[in-house]
Amino acid sequence: MRRPHHARSHEAIMEATSALLSEVGYAALTIEAVAARAGVGKSTVYRWWPSKGALAIDALSSGQPAPVIDDTGDVRRDLVSAVQGLIARLTSSAEGTIIPAMMADLVRDPELAERFRARLLRPRRALVATVVQRAIRHGDLMADVDVTLFLDACVGAVFYRTVVSGEPITEASADQLVDLLLDGAAPPRPHGHP
Amino acid sequence: MRRPHHARSHEAIMEATSALLSEVGYAALTIEAVAARAGVGKSTVYRWWPSKGALAIDALSSGQPAPVIDDTGDVRRDLVSAVQGLIARLTSSAEGTIIPAMMADLVRDPELAERFRARLLRPRRALVATVVQRAIRHGDLMADVDVTLFLDACVGAVFYRTVVSGEPITEASADQLVDLLLDGAAPPRPHGHP
Amino acid sequence: MRRPHHARSHEAIMEATSALLSEVGYAALTIEAVAARAGVGKSTVYRWWPSKGALAIDALSSGQPAPVIDDTGDVRRDLVSAVQGLIARLTSSAEGTIIPAMMADLVRDPELAERFRARLLRPRRALVATVVQRAIRHGDLMADVDVTLFLDACVGAVFYRTVVSGEPITEASADQLVDLLLDGAAPPRPHGHP
Amino acid sequence: MRRPHHARSHEAIMEATSALLSEVGYAALTIEAVAARAGVGKSTVYRWWPSKGALAIDALSSGQPAPVIDDTGDVRRDLVSAVQGLIARLTSSAEGTIIPAMMADLVRDPELAERFRARLLRPRRALVATVVQRAIRHGDLMADVDVTLFLDACVGAVFYRTVVSGEPITEASADQLVDLLLDGAAPPRPHGHP
DNA sequence: ATTTAAACGAGACGGTACGTCGCGTCTTTGT
DNA sequence: ACAAAGACGCGACGTACCGTCTCGTTTAAAT
Numbered sequence: 001m002r003r004p005h006h007a008r009s010h011e012a013i014m015e016a017t018s019a020l021l022s023e024v025g026y027a028a029l030t031i032e033a034v035a036a037r038a039g040v041g042k043s044t045v046y047r048w049w050p051s052k053g054a055l056a057i058d059a060l061s062s063g064q065p066a067p068v069i070d071d072t073g074d075v076r077r078d079l080v081s082a083v084q085g086l087i088a089r090l091t092s093s094a095e096g097t098i099i100p101a102m103m104a105d106l107v108r109d110p111e112l113a114e115r116f117r118a119r120l121l122r123p124r125r126a127l128v129a130t131v132v133q134r135a136i137r138h139g140d141l142m143a144d145v146d147v148t149l150f151l152d153a154c155v156g157a158v159f160y161r162t163v164v165s166g167e168p169i170t171e172a173s174a175d176q177l178v179d180l181l182l183d184g185a186a187p188p189r190p191h192g193h194p
Numbered sequence: 195m196r197r198p199h200h201a202r203s204h205e206a207i208m209e210a211t212s213a214l215l216s217e218v219g220y221a222a223l224t225i226e227a228v229a230a231r232a233g234v235g236k237s238t239v240y241r242w243w244p245s246k247g248a249l250a251i252d253a254l255s256s257g258q259p260a261p262v263i264d265d266t267g268d269v270r271r272d273l274v275s276a277v278q279g280l281i282a283r284l285t286s287s288a289e290g291t292i293i294p295a296m297m298a299d300l301v302r303d304p305e306l307a308e309r310f311r312a313r314l315l316r317p318r319r320a321l322v323a324t325v326v327q328r329a330i331r332h333g334d335l336m337a338d339v340d341v342t343l344f345l346d347a348c349v350g351a352v353f354y355r356t357v358v359s360g361e362p363i364t365e366a367s368a369d370q371l372v373d374l375l376l377d378g379a380a381p382p383r384p385h386g387h388p
Numbered sequence: 389m390r391r392p393h394h395a396r397s398h399e400a401i402m403e404a405t406s407a408l409l410s411e412v413g414y415a416a417l418t419i420e421a422v423a424a425r426a427g428v429g430k431s432t433v434y435r436w437w438p439s440k441g442a443l444a445i446d447a448l449s450s451g452q453p454a455p456v457i458d459d460t461g462d463v464r465r466d467l468v469s470a471v472q473g474l475i476a477r478l479t480s481s482a483e484g485t486i487i488p489a490m491m492a493d494l495v496r497d498p499e500l501a502e503r504f505r506a507r508l509l510r511p512r513r514a515l516v517a518t519v520v521q522r523a524i525r526h527g528d529l530m531a532d533v534d535v536t537l538f539l540d541a542c543v544g545a546v547f548y549r550t551v552v553s554g555e556p557i558t559e560a561s562a563d564q565l566v567d568l569l570l571d572g573a574a575p576p577r578p579h580g581h582p
Numbered sequence: 583m584r585r586p587h588h589a590r591s592h593e594a595i596m597e598a599t600s601a602l603l604s605e606v607g608y609a610a611l612t613i614e615a616v617a618a619r620a621g622v623g624k625s626t627v628y629r630w631w632p633s634k635g636a637l638a639i640d641a642l643s644s645g646q647p648a649p650v651i652d653d654t655g656d657v658r659r660d661l662v663s664a665v666q667g668l669i670a671r672l673t674s675s676a677e678g679t680i681i682p683a684m685m686a687d688l689v690r691d692p693e694l695a696e697r698f699r700a701r702l703l704r705p706r707r708a709l710v711a712t713v714v715q716r717a718i719r720h721g722d723l724m725a726d727v728d729v730t731l732f733l734d735a736c737v738g739a740v741f742y743r744t745v746v747s748g749e750p751i752t753e754a755s756a757d758q759l760v761d762l763l764l765d766g767a768a769p770p771r772p773h774g775h776p
Numbered sequence: 777a778t779t780t781a782a783a784c785g786a787g788a789c790g791g792t793a794c795g796t797c798g799c800g801t802c803t804t805t806g807t
Numbered sequence: 808a809c810a811a812a813g814a815c816g817c818g819a820c821g822t823a824c825c826g827t828c829t830c831g832t833t834t835a836a837a838t
Contacts, residue, residue: 544742
């Protein structure tokens with residue numbers, strides 16, 4: 001069973017990390033500063049966390065306020081609302097900068113990536129997945145929809161636009177995107193695929 | 195007219211950067227190493243490039259082999275082929291690692307981000323945009339499709355899945371994705387939107 | 389009567405110290421390593437020994453094989469043999485390195501120095517002092533010889549040459565040194581001091 | 583040809599080292615503190631000096647005031663005066679502590695030992711050697727005296743007594759020692775060795 | 777053909793953070 | 808109850824690059 005590190009230092013470190021993350025961002029976060037701020041030796045940080053990435057992931061996930069996802073039964077409406085939440089989160093400089101900034105590390109370090117997915121990604125995805133799966137059961141989405149791919153397209157579009165392509169994005173974009181994903185870009189055909 | 199930096203060193207620096215990028219990746223790329231490898235003083239590098247990000251972008255864009263996009267007239271087929279190419283590029287460790295690794299810097303440095311988009315992104319996007327726009331003209335895609343959003347969804351899904359969600363992705367995923375984007379996830383309705 | 393620390397750990401610590409001293413030397417000796425090697429907690433070591441110097445002194449003195457000094461009655465011969473033994477000990481890398489290495493600590497810590505003298509130095513000096521004192525009684529050395537100074541000159545010359553001046557020294561040097569100390573460097577004068 | 587490092591930093595480092603040596607001693611001297619005190623980056627120190635030992639040796643030798651050795655022609659008197667100087671230097675806490683403290687390092691690091699001998703030892707020895715050699719030429723010392731051994735015995739006795747045996751030593755001891763080395767401990771014999 | 781100014785290679789410089797090691801003290805755990 | 812195990816705050820280690828800054832030296836344009 002995992003030893004629940006001496007509670008004192010653990011908490012101090014998490015708090016220091018959160019504070020520094022929002023003050024200076026991920027790139028300028030240093031383990032040295034975390035330790036100093038937490039009133040803790042560097043080795044104590046290194047003893048429990050293998051890298052600043054792990055530190056940041058734990059700090060983010062321990063302080064997160066359980067994001068709420070609407071679940072009214074109307075897929076379109078629920079998805080739009082979820083996407084709007086995502087856009088808000090990615091464009092508010094706090095989180096919106098941290099996660100892309102961590103990507104360089106995620107790409108290099110598979111263990112870190114797994115920690116990221118387990119602690120930050122999957123919990124949030126599960127919420128949206130629920131909405132999608134119920135919609136499938138209700139016949140509002142086609143039975144053969146690949147839920148995972150659908151989620152990737154949904155979140156990926158927002159993420160990519162925000163971070164990579166840099167095109168302007170507003171909460172209004174949420175409608176467009178959801179329409180695209182639900183109705184497709186091709187004109188409706190009389191009886192399915194030709 | 196601006197003197198185009200002394201050809202000698204410029205080329206040597208670009209070559210050294212490319213070589214190091216593929217040998218050690220973006221994160222471990224250092225300007226010191228580039229200068230040393232190019233047989234050039236550090237200040238010569240700094241004179242012409244403001245950051246290692248700029249260096250990498252120029253190195254990547256100067257050596258790129260003009261990606262070819264099929265343009266057969268069949269949107270679905272052309273898009274699938276383009277997405278397959280994208281998947282191949284992002285999962286081959288070379289380029290697939292470099293671009294995500296640069297994101298931390300892109301997010302912090304708007305000028306760098308602009309350089310990235312101008313040199314690497316827009317040229318490639320333009321090719322696919324052409325395909326999409328013609329499809330619109332031919333009536334194969336709906337007239338009100340937002341081309342930019344469509345591209346972001348298309349590329350973003352692949353990018354996000356590869357780098358962030360980490361779900362398995364193969365060239366076969368290209369079909370699924372294109373189907374989703376063209377036909378939508380909702381079941382076809384008899385006469386358009388209710 | 390003083391409880392002789394729990395025999396088990398005491399012995400294990402002494403053995404670990406001796407082993408490490410001969411493997412890595414005094415400078416690289418650490419209390420952490422001693423404790424680990426002895427299968428003992430660090431605090432157990434600290435409970436009984438105040439410093440690594442004390443540890444080393446005890447380890448050296450507990451394992452020493454009672455150096456034998458010739459005592460044939462011929463001062464010159466006995467001294468030469470004693471000096472040869474000293475040279476051998478100081479130039480064999482094991483002990484020869486440990487004692488000079490401890491000097492930094494001896495100079496800083498008077499209690500440690502006293503422990504060093506009591507446990508390692510005086511026992512050995514006493515043996516040679518015996519030889520010298522008998523020689524004085526027999527008239528082979530002058531009555532006003534300061535035994536302590538004589539011993540310091542004798543051992544100091546060897547020690548200093550070995551460790552500080554670094555001049556080559558062999559067992560043959562023993563003869564030269566003893567001759568110098570017994571006969572002096574000045575030419576013999578007809579009737580004693582003028 | 584040796585590059586005479588950028589004079590600025592070189593001097594600042596030497597001064598900081600000297601100051602710290604006399605304030606905290608050799609054992610507590612840290613390169614970090616030297617750099618800080620000199621207003622210099624650590625790497626600048628490491629660039630020019632391989633170890634704190636080298637730093638200390640250079641600092642000591644660069645600031646030394648050319649010790650004066652009496653050379654009156656009377657060997658006994660000159661030697662006594664030289665030994666008195668030596669005693670004074672070794673018992674004044676400044677130098678007296680530094681050199682023994684360095685010995686642990688000298689013993690481990692032959693290059694450092696050589697630097698020590700070249701910069702600190704040989705210059706001083708040369709002065710006394712001159713006195714001894716002239717005495718030999720004048721017939722005041724026997725022709726077959728090994729000058730090096732004589733010096734080692736002379737200095738070694740003082741050094742050893744001060745640092746190792748810890749016996750009390752005063753400037754008066756100088757007379758005793760010189761008498762011992764010049765006249766020997768054995769009673770004068772009528773006509774040389776029997 | 778000579779001058780002149782820039783760009784150049786080399787690399788020292790003051791810094792910052794790295795990740796590691798051992799200190800000596802203090803706490804927990806298990807027997 | 809004691810001792811092993813080892814976490815803790817601390818401080819220094821020696822290394823790697825950062826971005827800036829002299830240094831002479833090419834090198835090619837303008838005289």
